[in-house]
Amino acid sequence: MQTDEFSSDHLDVLKELMNIAMGNATASIADLLQAFGTMHIPHLTITDMDGLKKYIDEALKYDEKYYVTKQLFGGIIGGEFIFVMTDESAANLGNYLYDVSQPNDADIMDAVIELTNILSSTIISRLTEELKTKVQFFAPSTEIISGNHLIGDEDTLNYHKIIIVSTVMEFQSHKISGQIFILARDETIIRLRELIDQKLEELYA
Amino acid sequence: MKILVVDDSKLARLTLIKTLKEYEPSAEVYEAENGAIAVELFKSENPRVVFLDLTMPVMDGYEALKLIMQIDPHAQVVVVSADIQTHAQEQVLALGAKLMVPKPINSEKMVGILQQLVF
Numbered sequence: 001m002q003t004d005e006f007s008s009d010h011l012d013v014l015k016e017l018m019n020i021a022m023g024n025a026t027a028s029i030a031d032l033l034q035a036f037g038t039m040h041i042p043h044l045t046i047t048d049m050d051g052l053k054k055y056i057d058e059a060l061k062y063d064e065k066y067y068v069t070k071q072l073f074g075g076i077i078g079g080e081f082i083f084v085m086t087d088e089s090a091a092n093l094g095n096y097l098y099d100v101s102q103p104n105d106a107d108i109m110d111a112v113i114e115l116t117n118i119l120s121s122t123i124i125s126r127l128t129e130e131l132k133t134k135v136q137f138f139a140p141s142t143e144i145i146s147g148n149h150l151i152g153d154e155d156t157l158n159y160h161k162i163i164i165v166s167t168v169m170e171f172q173s174h175k176i177s178g179q180i181f182i183l184a185r186d187e188t189i190i191r192l193r194e195l196i197d198q199k200l201e202e203l204y205a
Numbered sequence: 206m207k208i209l210v211v212d213d214s215k216l217a218r219l220t221l222i223k224t225l226k227e228y229e230p231s232a233e234v235y236e237a238e239n240g241a242i243a244v245e246l247f248k249s250e251n252p253r254v255v256f257l258d259l260t261m262p263v264m265d266g267y268e269a270l271k272l273i274m275q276i277d278p279h280a281q282v283v284v285v286s287a288d289i290q291t292h293a294q295e296q297v298l299a300l301g302a303k304l305m306v307p308k309p310i311n312s313e314k315m316v317g318i319l320q321q322l323v324f
Contacts, residue, residue, distance in 0.1 A: 028287065032220075032309040097216055107215070114214035117260060118308050121287030134292045139213065139262045 006193060011044055013196045018042045018165055021126035022180075026169065028122050029115065033096065035173045042167040042180075046189070052162055053151055059166065059179060060084065060147030067108070068150060069116035071140035073124050076133040077191050079163075079184040081120035081140075084150065085112060085177070092175045109142050116140050119169070119180065131195040160186050206324065207250055209235045211243040211269065212258040212285070217308070221256055221285065224315045240269030247273050247280070254322055256310075257302070259286040259293065267296065274301035281322050285310055 006014075019042065026039040045055065060066065067090040071081045085093070094103030094111045103111070117140050128135050165182040184192065206229065212218045218236050225232060235250055237243035240257075241264040247255065255273060259266035266284060273280050284297045287308040294305045304321060306314055 024289075028307070028309065031311055098219075110215045114216045117214070118287040121260070121308075122289060125288045125290040125293070128290055134290055137260045137288055139260055139265075 006046055006189070009200065010193055010196045013199060014163075014165075014192065015042060015044050017127055017130045018044070018123075018167075020130065021123040022167060024126045025119050025122040028118050029169065029171070032115070032118065033171050033174060033176065035171050037169060037171040040168045040170075042165050045164045045166075047162055047164060049151075049159060049162070052159070052164060052183070055164055055166075056147070056150050056181075060150060062147050064147050065144055066147060066150070067112045067142055068145055069112055069140050069142040071116060071120045072138040073120070073135045074138070075128075075135035077128065077131075077135060077184065077188045077195070079182060079188055081116070081124060082150070082181040082183065083112075083116040083119060084179045084181070087144075089176050089178060096174050096176070113140050113142050115178075116142070123180075123182070131192075131199060133191075133195055159183060161189055163189055163192070206232050206254075207235065207252040208232045209237065209243060209246055209250065209252040209255045211237045211240065211255065211261070211266070213238050213261040214258075217258065217285075221310050224310050224312055225256075227312060228315060228319055240264030240266060240272075243269050244272045244276075248276060251277070253281060253324065255280060255282045257282055257284050259284060259288055259297070267300065270297060270300045270302055283318055283322070 022039045022042060026037050030037045065087050067085045069083045090108050090112050094108035097111045098107050121137055124135060163184040167180050170177040210218050210221050222234050235246050237246050239261045257266045257270060270282055273282060282302045284302045284305040285308055289307050297305050306318060
């Protein structure tokens with residue numbers, strides 16, 4: 001029987017795997033920024049679209065502008081990786097990486113996309129390695145939007161039940177931080193549960 | 206020596222070129238922002254080494270690698286990607302890439318890459 005119910009064991013395994021994956025990603029970004037960074041412990045929630053909207057409302061300021069980069073991934077597990085940076089953080093990133101005091105909008109956008117690509121590819125590919133599966137990545141895209149527009153109506157059609165994995169990445173010396181949201185599609189929740197079961201079986205064998 | 210750097214991110218290209226120039230200051234570098242442009246530049250410039258990203262719009266790195274290897278089966282292609290999945294590595298090596306290196310490229314990784322290529 002296929003079920004999307006996650007036990008506390010499933011959530012615990014997924015949280016630990018995300019911790020490992022995010023540790024890898026932090027190391028890659030630290031390499032890029034040549035600075036010490038921290039990634040907060042990921043918070044995992046299973047919810048629906050209303051729950052997601054509520055979650056986003058609490059995580060982001062309603063009227064603040066954000067650089068939002070989305071990258072889709074697909075395969076046995078599929079979903080969307082979203083990286084959100086404030087205007088200020090994005091400008092600091094562009095400033096640091098391009099080594100100029102006033103980076104232009106295109107440079108900032110480019111820097112944010114590249115950072116997101118490294119983050120999402122490292123996190124998701126490490127997760128899939130741990131779960132012995134594979135995914136394909138699609139090219140990311142960035143837009144500048146206010147916090148209340150992070151989730152548009154078109155997304156509502158794609159997600160009924162969602163796993164939200166959220167965390168904060170901080171590079172305090174460069175005043176760069178961002179929030180990560182990973183949204184997994186309905187069928188992915190079932191696949192993830194099966195893959196975690198396999199992992200647990202291997203662990204207990 | 207001609208080098209082709211392929212990545213849709215300008216930042217990624219700049220970072221790689223800056224690191225490369227520390228060790229190969231005389232390198233003649235060509236840039237492409239997607240696989241389709243890369244294949245055309247490969248045909249016209251015949252570079253010694255190609256640094257190739259995988260996730261790009263228009264034409265991705267897998268397709269570009271396939272076409273480049275058809276043009277020159279001895280091409281030296283180094284895939285540079287944050288996708289660290291074993292299957293991605295197996296796929297690009299099967300397609301003919303010499304190496305696959307995780308992003309971002311730093312000096313240490315560049316030394317390792319250059320030592321493994323034939324000039």
